Each structure stands twice: as structure tokens, then as C-alpha cells.
Amino acid sequence: MIRAAGETENAADDDDPGGVAPTFSALLEDSAEDLYEHAPCGYLSTLMDGTIAKINTTLLGWLGFERAELIGRRRFSDLLTVGGRIYYETHIGPMLALQGEAGGLALELRTAAGTQLPVLVTSTVKRGSDGDAQLIRITIFDARDRLAYERELLRARRQADEERDRVRKLASTLQQTLLPPVLMTVPGLQTAAHYHPASVDEVGGDFYDLFPLTGGTWGFFLGDVSGKGAEAAVVTSLIRYTLRAAAVFEPEPISVLNNLNTVLHERFLAGDARFCTVIYGSLVPVPDGCEITLASGGHPPAVVVRADGTARFLHTPRGMLVGGVPNASFTAVTTRLGPGDTLLLYSDGLTEARTTGSSDRYSEEDLLAFLATANATGAAEVIRVLTDLLRGFGDGVEDDTALLALSVPGSDS
Amino acid sequence: MSDVDVSSRHNVTVIGRTDGPTVLLAHGYGCDQNLWRLVAPVLAKTFRVVLFDHVGAGGSDLSAWSADRYATLDAYAEDVLEICAELGLRDVVLVGHSVSAMIAVLAVNREPALFAKLVLLTPSPCYLDDGDYRGGFSRADIDELLESLDSNYLGWSATMAPVIMGNPDRPELGAELTNSFCRTDPAIAQVFARATFLSDNRADLPKVGVPTLVIQTAQDAIASQEVGRFVHAQIAGSELVTLDAIGHCPQLSAPEVTAEAISAFAGAR
Amino acid sequence: MSGVFAVTTRTVPTGTVLAFAGELDSGTAPAAHGAMTKLSLNAGDQLVVDLAGLEFCDSSGITVLVSAHNLARGAGAGFALAAVSRQLGRTLDILGLTGLFATYPTADDASAAWSPAGSREDGVV
Structure with a gap:
């Protein structure tokens, strides 16, 4: 550890005499547990019936719930909007059961405050050594930016449609004057x-x-x-x-x-x-x-x-x-x-x-x-x-x- | 429609005993005949089991789909009758899951002579609340569902477009497609979702004239126990079984007990 | 979408032969115009536009031919078309241009027929 830090310091001296070495050192000390809890995405594990078994701090922060309110008490689909819940029950759930994974799903979570949080969800089924399904692992990405981007795309498409209509109207108006x-x-x-x-x-x-x-x-x-x-x-x-x-x-x-x-x-x-x-x-x-x-x-x-x-x-x-x-x-x-x-x-x-x-x-x-x-x-x-x-x-x-x-x-x- | 081969239109699969009674399994909204994958082999030991995909789902002929035709559940019921006619099925035990429970009710009411029994798995005759009736959803909820289908459209078109356009130098896309169950074109899903969640078939229930089994689960976010009891009450002489299972798809969450319940009812004299 | 078009310029004893090949339309006409601006024609020379390799010609192409004619006239040179297809000949006929353009089966024929003095090349007097 000391030797590694020394090497890093030397490297830092060469390239950037700022304070990189302590940062790099801290990174090396990062634990898997800390990475799970404070990852830049939400982690959630549920039993096969959807009951929430584990949730990371990042996601709790997004949702505004206390851990105790969710673990063993709520199911993942309870966190979804009603429309999302129907989609989950009829589509995502069966996909998970049949192929063990479902990814790239756009859903909206309901926060404790009642607001909606657009997210992208990827789920996989964790199986035990005997092949039996044990848990559903769910990774959740904040998709507010993506939603804004999609809305921008939709807006741009609508605008393109309007422009095209305008050009056609202009062409036909000009035609009429001729x-x-x-x-x-x-x-x-x-x-x-x-x-x-x-x-x-x-x-x-x-x-x-x-x-x-x-x-x-x-x-x-x-x-x-x-x-x-x-x-x-x-x-x-x-x-x-x-x-x-x-x-x-x-x-x-x-x-x-x-x-x-x-x-x-x-x-x-x-x-x-x-x-x-x-x-x-x-x-x-x-x-x-x-x-x-x-x-x-x-x-x-x-x-x-x-x-x-x-x-x-x-x-x-x-x-x-x-x-x-x-x-x-x-x-x-x-x-x-x-x-x-x-x-x-x-x-x-x-x-x-x-x-x-x-x-x-x-x-x-x-x-x-x-x-x-x-x-x-x-x-x-x-x-x-x-x-x-x-x-x-x-x-x-x-x-x-x-x-x-x-x-x-x-x-x- | 008559010039289309009904079996390939619906990707019909027949398994099980050729000498056994016929069980026809109809999948619900959001998936395809794969939904029966854990139940069908159990049933096949006793019955001739016929599986199919609704037009627009799974391996069905997508060119047979049109937004106009499939805007109501009647078209799906007609398809069920056409499958029976083409395969020459008689004394059918028709099992309908989710929205197909109501499709099955419509089919049985139209041609009761074709069917011996009816099994309604997690049925709901009306998803919307209406006065004293608690369907479980408001119109706003359903609009929200339709919106969430829309928001999954961009991703869908990105993965599906090369497949649909026939991209020979990316064969892995084809493989991905066959490995992905329950994939549906969002435009089709939209129309099916409207037909499913905005229809009201409560008045069709009392008209059912064949022995009927209603199967519900202990916890179902889509079709509540209250709704299951309503269906049971509306169909004279029907039986109601509540499985100790969770969710809207007991054929996946509790396949053994689901197969048992269907078997016991279908096989009984 | 414009197709393939090529223009080549050849100097011959009687003047210049401009050969168009491929599709002459609004997309390729600028290339033809471009080649024409580089020509140096002297009074008494002959400009022959050889259309043996031309596969398609729309109204932009007709404009090119008219411009080439005008260029030659402006320089006091003669002007002729070679290897005009049947279809283009018909179009030129409708457009009233058959009297304006002398036409020959080949560029060589056009050169051979060229005599600077008292030429009959231009129908317009």
C-alpha cells in the first residue's frame, strides 16, 4: 500500500504536481459495499414475488423513503405508477420469468412526495447453484435527462412536421398566385x-x-x-x-x-x-x-x-x-x-x-x-x-x- | 381473411395426447404462447394441448394485423373460432388468461356447441371502476399505461428496425429476436391495450352456458379478488378457485398448482 | 439523384470538341457549364458538342446546349451537335431548335463539314 502510494506520488510529480495522489489512494480504498450503496445508479433486489429485499442508498435518496418502509413491506411494482405497474405485471414480469432478464425498460417511479421519476430499468434473475431462481436484481438509472431528450426529439419531429406543412402551404399559396x-x-x-x-x-x-x-x-x-x-x-x-x-x-x-x-x-x-x-x-x-x-x-x-x-x-x-x-x-x-x-x-x-x-x-x-x-x-x-x-x-x-x-x-x- | 392459413397466421402448436380431450390455451395481453411454457407440458400428459399466438403477438403473421380489425375483442374471439374450425376441434376446454378470459367468454357465447368447458384465469370483465363496481383502474391510469408504452417506443424501434428491414450482415439481431419473448410492436401493443383495458364485458358473463372455472390468485395487481368473485357470481354454476400465488400470471409464478387446477376441472366427467 | 456524367474537351484542327457522356440533368449541368467556361474559342473556329455517350438529357441539359451555342456565337465561332439521339432530336424539334443547331452523325463528320467562310452552320441569320 505504502509502496503503491509512493509510486503514484512519483507519477503525479511527473505529470501533475497538484494533489492527485491522495484521491487515487482514496479510490483504492473504495469498498464494494460503499460502491453498492452510493453508486451513481439505483440498486434493488426483490424476492421472486417482487417483495423488496434490498435497496441502495442512492435509490432511497431518489425516492425519499426510509429503508424500513420498503424492505419486506413493499413490492417493486408498488413503486411504479399505475400504468407502469400494469406494464410490469403483464409484460416485464413474464419476460423475467421466461428469459431471466429484461432490459432497457422506460418506467416511472413514484417518490414518497408523490412526484414521478422517469427511469430506465434493467433486471436479471439470480439463480442458486441448483438453478432455482432466487432473486430479481434491478438496476435503475435516472432517466430525467433521457426523458428531456426524448421530449426534445418528439418536439423536433413535430416541428419538422409543421415545417413541412408550412412549406407545402407556402408552395400551394405561391402556386395560386401564378x-x-x-x-x-x-x-x-x-x-x-x-x-x-x-x-x-x-x-x-x-x-x-x-x-x-x-x-x-x-x-x-x-x-x-x-x-x-x-x-x-x-x-x-x-x-x-x-x-x-x-x-x-x-x-x-x-x-x-x-x-x-x-x-x-x-x-x-x-x-x-x-x-x-x-x-x-x-x-x-x-x-x-x-x-x-x-x-x-x-x-x-x-x-x-x-x-x-x-x-x-x-x-x-x-x-x-x-x-x-x-x-x-x-x-x-x-x-x-x-x-x-x-x-x-x-x-x-x-x-x-x-x-x-x-x-x-x-x-x-x-x-x-x-x-x-x-x-x-x-x-x-x-x-x-x-x-x-x-x-x-x-x-x-x-x-x-x-x-x-x-x-x-x-x-x- | 379466408385465403390465409389460420394455423400459420396464429403460429399454432399442438402437443400432448392425440386421444385426450382438447385444451385450447389463449394467452393474454403483453405476451404470447410462451406464457404457457411451464404449464403446457404438465397438461400434455393428459390432454391434447393447442397453443397459439393472437395476431400481433409472438410468432403470429403480423401482416394479418390491422388497427381497425383488432380494435375490439370480438376480432380475437372470431380468431379463436377460426382456429377451432380449421383444426376441427370439438368439445374444447377453452382456457383464457387475463384479457383472453373475456375473449374466451365471447367465443363461447358465439358458438357454445364447440366448447365443453371454460376456464377463466385471472379474469376481469372490466378494468375500469364504474359506480359500485371496482375494476381497479381509472381512465387516467389506463392513459398512463398507454403513455408508458409510447415511452418504450424509441428503444424498440432501435433494436427492431434492422430486424424488420432484413439486415443480412447482422444475423445476431435475428437470434436476439427469437430469444426475446413477449416482444411486441408498440403500435400493436397500443391497440391491444386499448381493446383490453377499455372494454366492458360484464354483460356477457351471465350468457355463458358451459361449465366454467374461475381461477384467481391471492394477490393480483391487475385483477383483484373482488373482481374474481364478481365473475364467479355472474356466471351461474361456475366454480371459483383462489390459488395461493402472487401476481397476475400464476402459470409462471405457480405453474404446478395452476396446471393442477386446470387439469382437475378439464378432466372431470 | 443525378447519375454519372463526364465531360471531355478535345482540341482538333477545326476548333474544339466537347464530349458529354452519361446523364445531363440539373445535378450534372453545372459540370458541363464549368467545362464550357474554360474553353477558348477563336473567331472562325468550330465548337462541336459530341453527344455519342449521352444517355439522358432533361431541360437543364437543353439549357447547356443553348448556352454552348450562345458561347460559340459570341466568339464568332461555328456550332454543331454530333450524334444526336432520336429522342433528343425529337425534343429539339418540339423546342424549335433543329434550325438552330447543325447536326452530324459524328464529331468527325462535323469537323469535316466545317468551312469557316460562308458557313451554313447557324440557321439563324
Whole structure:
């Protein structure tokens, strides 16, 4: 002992000339009994029926009981809250009896003062030399910190859930500002639209609008900004008011797209390399219908479904995507909608959807064939059958999808 | 449900004498058929003993479990009848422990012709106090239980998640699982706990029409002697045995006397 | 999640060949843009983007191609695409870009067809 202390002193002299040696010496004199009584955890031994046989000072201190109040008088489950007692009797007790141990259990103890102490409990059965179960040994850890930690985890999870809801709400609110809340009614026409966002977490990049110009004429457009999310939404917003402003300034569709191209290409050069594809149209009422002129900037061709059920594309060849190059060229096409005719604009979310049960994608040709056989008359009906079609694709619709239809009511309606 | 093999759904085990009367042992809340491990071999000397796990417990088919179906004890009673039907059991002595005592009452009342006798081990028809009836627990107590199940969830998911997700490079987790009795998914335990501790089957007791034995223990924190006497009084012609044992699970704390009491009643002509 | 993408730059007598291989999408487009900023193009040179190894191209990839075209135009150089897949060709067609990009079966074909004076490379006048 003396020699050991001397050695320790020497070591202490080398490293730390503070007073380590006496502490180390005291540690060596620590007894098993003292370790049991004042361990940094609670110890409890019970008979097989749960009657408390031994308890350490640490646990007594936590509980606020006198030793004599518990030994031989109370059972371990008496120390538990009622809920914990049920759990002990129905679950922990049988586990101990069957496998001799039960660990990692979160329970709450009731203190003498009536407060609750969250603890983590590990129990083992001590067997005699003949293999018979003699005692249950229980180790108890103060779990107030763990409980706080768990509550923090739960709180963090709830907060994450709320944040996610908030982001979704923000995305859907922002989305609403990019689309007309209600499609305006054009005298003598039926109009309908549909928007299907691919994600509830992000703002989509598709857009459409329909608005009055002077002299009974109207402007309308439908398009798709490359990318999605907040940055795409900024561009979508820019496109929307640029198109509306440009249409007032010079309503001819090719001019409108030229204006938009100038604005977007400036951004493109400034570093936000983002383009859009769009069809812009002007609508002039004529007797028994309207005349429509469309200019396309790299967008899939519009479809006209005639009163007799035939469907065909309104091709606008070589109309370039908008914003990518300085002097993009656009082409216009003019058609007349008579009674029973419907014009459909759509985005490629529809024509690039994966069709159910295959890796094939829907195509413009499939859409034309579908409309030719769908026997849908009028804007509302065309949008309805296409909405059903989209629903049928389910998860196959990977991109946002916008649909806008205009029709002249049939002569018989 | 009909396309599911009932025996594998319930991890059915049959042991004992093929020519003996059939004893069907139904485990209670919080454990599985392992609860009968010390009693079943004794009974097997005289009887054909059929053991099973309720859906959601032990080795049952967890994919057959749904929160909606197993929200009431009726579903468990239906399962007991399906087991009898699939195994072609007749003149069954049905032994229900804890909540399964009431599940057994429901099963017997639904198809009394299938059953010869009924043994209710530490039964309680209603755990909640209600007027003069002392079930032993308040609604707050049961809420506390449900909370304590919740607080054991984090640890459960940590140990179980790799097992459930099939972790081939940690085979010891599988071994740990098979060595751990009475493990239950906390989500399932929650639903079973609600069905168990919030149900009231007092009105079903007088309808029991087969010879019945009620077994209680001298000290039971879950089902008091007062509750045992109530069950006995409500079932006409029933017998009441009070074992000199402690706790809610006498098949573990006093397996010999428990097996004896069941044997004597089940074997009597 | 973006897949594998590689860009290699090769100097040839007629100018530069930029070869894209793998998946060109929003995740890999910055790598393509990065390679483009290091190019030194002279007036009269030709920039060929070789797409023989390209497996996937989304709208971010189209942006890369348009930017490459703009870069070449800004330097007074010619621009061509080589080995455009059928699917990408269809996309370029819808986007109205077929008139903008001269296309050739291979990068060598593009180089062989290049003549600095009076080139027909750019459809846009």
C-alpha cells in the first residue's frame, strides 16, 4: 500500500504536481459495499414475488423513503405508477420469468412526495447453484435527462412536421398566385382549365392565363418554365406579367413572344440560364365563333377538336423556346373556331407521363388519338376526360401538368 | 381473411395426447404462447394441448394485423373460432388468461356447441371502476399505461428496425429476436391495450352456458379478488378457485398448482 | 439523384470538341457549364458538342446546349451537335431548335463539314 502510494506520488510529480495522489489512494480504498450503496445508479433486489429485499442508498435518496418502509413491506411494482405497474405485471414480469432478464425498460417511479421519476430499468434473475431462481436484481438509472431528450426529439419531429406543412402551404399559396384564381368568362365561349402539381413540396413551373384586351379581343397563354421551385416561380411570375404587359403594348402573338424573349434572354445572359416554352394566343370574336391566332415558342402543338369529333394539331413549325437565344424566331398559325369546336393547350406533363404498367411514355400522337375517340364536346368536357386520364396515370405523371381549353358552344346548345 | 392459413397466421402448436380431450390455451395481453411454457407440458400428459399466438403477438403473421380489425375483442374471439374450425376441434376446454378470459367468454357465447368447458384465469370483465363496481383502474391510469408504452417506443424501434428491414450482415439481431419473448410492436401493443383495458364485458358473463372455472390468485395487481368473485357470481354454476400465488400470471409464478387446477376441472366427467 | 456524367474537351484542327457522356440533368449541368467556361474559342473556329455517350438529357441539359451555342456565337465561332439521339432530336424539334443547331452523325463528320467562310452552320441569320 505504502509502496503503491509512493509510486503514484512519483507519477503525479511527473505529470501533475497538484494533489492527485491522495484521491487515487482514496479510490483504492473504495469498498464494494460503499460502491453498492452510493453508486451513481439505483440498486434493488426483490424476492421472486417482487417483495423488496434490498435497496441502495442512492435509490432511497431518489425516492425519499426510509429503508424500513420498503424492505419486506413493499413490492417493486408498488413503486411504479399505475400504468407502469400494469406494464410490469403483464409484460416485464413474464419476460423475467421466461428469459431471466429484461432490459432497457422506460418506467416511472413514484417518490414518497408523490412526484414521478422517469427511469430506465434493467433486471436479471439470480439463480442458486441448483438453478432455482432466487432473486430479481434491478438496476435503475435516472432517466430525467433521457426523458428531456426524448421530449426534445418528439418536439423536433413535430416541428419538422409543421415545417413541412408550412412549406407545402407556402408552395400551394405561391402556386395560386401564378395561376388565375378563377378563369375569366369570355362572352360567347366556354373556358376550362386544370392544373396538376407533380409535387406538394415545390412550386411547379407550368402556367396559364386568359385575360381581356381592347375591342372585345382576348389574350391567353399556357407554358412551362424549365426547372421548378422558388427560382422557377420567380421566372413564372416574370413571364406572366411580361406577357400581359406585352399584349397590351402590341397584341400580335409573334410580337408578344419577341418581347418575352428579350426580357428572358437578358436574365439568361445575366446568369439565370432558364428558358420557357409557351403558346401565346389572341382571340377575336367573329359571328358564330372566334378567330384564334397562336404563336408557339418551342411548345408542344395545340389541338383543335372539331364539332364532328375529328382532332388535329395546330402546328407552329420552328417556333423556338423562349429566352435561350437573342433573336429567337416564332411562327404563328390562325384558325377559326366554329360552333362545337374546342381548342386545347397542354403542357408536356401530360404527353410525357408514363403510361400505367410500362416504361412507355404517353405522346402527342397518343393524345390526338385519345381526343379523336373520347367523343368529348366542349371545353369543360375535354378537360374532364383529360383529368380522368391523368388520374389514371397515377404516379406516372412525373411533371406538373397544365391544361387550358376554349370552345364555342354547339349550335344545338 | 379466408385465403390465409389460420394455423400459420396464429403460429399454432399442438402437443400432448392425440386421444385426450382438447385444451385450447389463449394467452393474454403483453405476451404470447410462451406464457404457457411451464404449464403446457404438465397438461400434455393428459390432454391434447393447442397453443397459439393472437395476431400481433409472438410468432403470429403480423401482416394479418390491422388497427381497425383488432380494435375490439370480438376480432380475437372470431380468431379463436377460426382456429377451432380449421383444426376441427370439438368439445374444447377453452382456457383464457387475463384479457383472453373475456375473449374466451365471447367465443363461447358465439358458438357454445364447440366448447365443453371454460376456464377463466385471472379474469376481469372490466378494468375500469364504474359506480359500485371496482375494476381497479381509472381512465387516467389506463392513459398512463398507454403513455408508458409510447415511452418504450424509441428503444424498440432501435433494436427492431434492422430486424424488420432484413439486415443480412447482422444475423445476431435475428437470434436476439427469437430469444426475446413477449416482444411486441408498440403500435400493436397500443391497440391491444386499448381493446383490453377499455372494454366492458360484464354483460356477457351471465350468457355463458358451459361449465366454467374461475381461477384467481391471492394477490393480483391487475385483477383483484373482488373482481374474481364478481365473475364467479355472474356466471351461474361456475366454480371459483383462489390459488395461493402472487401476481397476475400464476402459470409462471405457480405453474404446478395452476396446471393442477386446470387439469382437475378439464378432466372431470 | 443525378447519375454519372463526364465531360471531355478535345482540341482538333477545326476548333474544339466537347464530349458529354452519361446523364445531363440539373445535378450534372453545372459540370458541363464549368467545362464550357474554360474553353477558348477563336473567331472562325468550330465548337462541336459530341453527344455519342449521352444517355439522358432533361431541360437543364437543353439549357447547356443553348448556352454552348450562345458561347460559340459570341466568339464568332461555328456550332454543331454530333450524334444526336432520336429522342433528343425529337425534343429539339418540339423546342424549335433543329434550325438552330447543325447536326452530324459524328464529331468527325462535323469537323469535316466545317468551312469557316460562308458557313451554313447557324440557321439563324
